[in-house]
Amino acid sequence: MEVKKLSLKELGRPSLESYKMAEKLNCIVIADNIRSGQNIGALFRNADAFGFSHIYLTGISPVPPNKEVLKTALGATESVAWQYFQDEELLIKWLKDNHVKLVVVEQTSASTSLGAFRPNLDEKYAIVLGNEVDGVSPVFIKNADLCVEIPQVGTKHSLNVSVCAGIVMWHFFKELTAI
Amino acid sequence: MEVKKLSLKELGRPSLESYKMAEKLNCIVIADNIRSGQNIGALFRNADAFGFSHIYLTGISPVPPNKEVLKTALGATESVAWQYFQDEELLIKWLKDNHVKLVVVEQTSASTSLGAFRPNLDEKYAIVLGNEVDGVSPVFIKNADLCVEIPQVGTKHSLNVSVCAGIVMWHFFKELTAI
Numbered sequence: 276m277e278v279k280k281l282s283l284k285e286l287g288r289p290s291l292e293s294y295k296m297a298e299k300l301n302c303i304v305i306a307d308n309i310r311s312g313q314n315i316g317a318l319f320r321n322a323d324a325f326g327f328s329h330i331y332l333t334g335i336s337p338v339p340p341n342k343e344v345l346k347t348a349l350g351a352t353e354s355v356a357w358q359y360f361q362d363e364e365l366l367i368k369w370l371k372d373n374h375v376k377l378v379v380v381e382q383t384s385a386s387t388s389l390g391a392f393r394p395n396l397d398e399k400y401a402i403v404l405g406n407e408v409d410g411v412s413p414v415f416i417k418n419a420d421l422c423v424e425i426p427q428v429g430t431k432h433s434l435n436v437s438v439c440a441g442i443v444m445w446h447f448f449k450e451l452t453a454i
Numbered sequence: 455m456e457v458k459k460l461s462l463k464e465l466g467r468p469s470l471e472s473y474k475m476a477e478k479l480n481c482i483v484i485a486d487n488i489r490s491g492q493n494i495g496a497l498f499r500n501a502d503a504f505g506f507s508h509i510y511l512t513g514i515s516p517v518p519p520n521k522e523v524l525k526t527a528l529g530a531t532e533s534v535a536w537q538y539f540q541d542e543e544l545l546i547k548w549l550k551d552n553h554v555k556l557v558v559v560e561q562t563s564a565s566t567s568l569g570a571f572r573p574n575l576d577e578k579y580a581i582v583l584g585n586e587v588d589g590v591s592p593v594f595i596k597n598a599d600l601c602v603e604i605p606q607v608g609t610k611h612s613l614n615v616s617v618c619a620g621i622v623m624w625h626f627f628k629e630l631t632a633i
Contacts, residue, residue, distance in 0.1 A: 278564045278595055286561060294609045313492070317617055323608035347614070354609045382465060385457045390628045416457055425624065429502035430473045430533045434620060435526070438496055441617035442624045445604065449569045 294354050299328040302447050303375065303401040307363070307412050308334035309436060314407065316347025317437035323351035325448035330357040331366060331401070334412070367418050375399040379419040380443050381411045382433075386424040389443060394450050402447070404440045473533050478507040480578040481626055482554065486542070486594055487513035487585040488615060495526025496616035497583070502530035504627035509536040510545060510580070513591070546597050554578040558598040559622050560590045561612075565603035568622060573629050581626070583619045 289297060304327050306318055315337055322330050332338050338359050339345060339352040360366040370377060378400050394400060403419075405411030410433075416422070425434065425442055433439070468476065483506050488494055494516055501509050511517050517538050518524060518531040539545040549556055557579050573579060582598075584590030589612075595601070604613065604621055612618070 278562050278598065278601060280589060280595065281561045281563060288609055289607075291609055294607075297607070317614045320608075320610055320613055321617060323610050324604075324606040324613050326607040349610055351608070351610055382460045383457050384460060410459060416459065419457065422457060425503075427503040428468075428473075428476075428505045429499075429530070430467055430470055431499055431502050431528055431530055434499055434503050435496045435616065437614065438500060438617050438620035441613060441621050445621045445624075 291354055297326070299326045300448065300451055301399040302327045302451070303329045303331060304440065304444065305366075305401050305403045305415075306330060306332045306336040307403050307415055308406040308409070309336045309404065310407055312337045312341045312343025313347045314435070314437045315341070316344045318404070318440055319344070319348035319351035319355050321437070321441045321444045322355045325444045327444065328356065330355055332357065332359045333363050333366065363412065363414050367414065370401050371418070373399070375401050376420040377401055377403065377415065377418055379403045379411050379415050379422045380424065380439060381405065381416060381422050382424045383416065383422045386422040389423050389425050389446055392421070392423050392446070394447050396451060400447065402443055404436055407436055470533055476505070478505045479627065479630055481506045481630070482508045482510060482580040483619065483623065484545075484580050484582045484594075485509060485511045485515040486582050486591050487588070488515045488583065489586055491516045491520045491522025492526045493586065493614070493616040494520070495523045497619055498523070498527035498530035498534050500616070500620045500623050501534045504623045506623065507535065509534055511536065511538045512542050512545065542591065542593050546593065549580050550597070552578070554580050555599040556580055556582065556594065556597055558582045558590050558594050558601045559603070559618060560584065560595060560601050561603045562595065562601045565601040568602050568604050568625055571600070571602055571625070573626050575630060579626065581622055583615055586615055
């Protein structure tokens with residue numbers, strides 16, 4: 276069988292305008308004090324790929340038009356709605372008031388293994404990814420509805436944060452769209 | 455409930471020596487002409503986290519002790535066995551002779567959706583990730599036993615290659631270890 280790589284046209288990606296109008300997952304991703312612009316840019320690409328509705332950024336996370344963010348996001352900063360929150364407590368209050376489940380990605384004493392978690396189509400979710408060194412901030416952990424972790428067998432204690440985000444976002448996308 | 459972040463000690467990661475002795479997945483990852491040292495470093499972290507047996511690098515892929523690779527791999531270049539192959543045809547012949555299934559990650563006319571693919575514990579797999587711009591080389595596509603792709607709904611045509619690798623490697627790890 277002749278197998279050929281699909282061209283950009285054959286991939287049939289939506290235009291920026293039609294993507295913005297399209298229905299999204301009821302899923303937000305929160306960048307909690309992520310230091311690297313490259314990691315933030317990759318988060319935008321992940322959110323674009325998997326149809327997340329918004330990216331919320333807090334703390335030291337760089338925001339567009341930061342040069343590293345734009346360079347890595349390759350245009351996804353235009354397709355994905357985003358907002359910066361100075362006050363994390365206010366963001367958490369807004370999420371709670373709007374019945375958004377706070378899902379913290381962190382290795383904690385009460386974490387569920389990612390593969391065992393089944394998101395529900397009737398719920399709204401905000402997935403929190405934390406700082407490259409210190410992980411998710413205590414205020415998010417304290418207010419989490421759920422902590423999930425990616426089980427690992429290696430010598431290191433963590434994956435790169437944008438890789439980790441991609442795996443968790445893929446899991447939500449796969450489970451919620453049955454693709 | 456008091457939820458607390460686990461310390462490095464509580465995470466109970468294996469030592470370098472015990473990790474090297476431990477049984478691995480029958481899975482190799484191949485970096486086919488990946489340009490960025492940061493992406494190669496992230497591949498090493500992925501391979502360490504998910505217990506892949508080897509990383510094989512070809513073409514322009516930078517190899518340890520490249521500075522960017524070491525900086526991003528955070529020590530995983532010590533825990534994961536790796537080898538550079540000048541000749542991709544020779545590598546493919548070796549894989550075929552050793553009954554390793556070649557799984558190419560690419561959007562092609564014959565790709566299976568990642569979520570629908572069930573790897574088999576009795577098989578050996580080599581997962582091929584390609585160049586950041588051009589994707590997987592034709593010689594790997596021509597010799598692939600299977601092409602898989604990560605379904606996406608966004609305006610961009612691809613995820614970052616280390617994120618893409620992480621998602622595919624997580625899928626194999628999850629399916630093969632039932633974690």
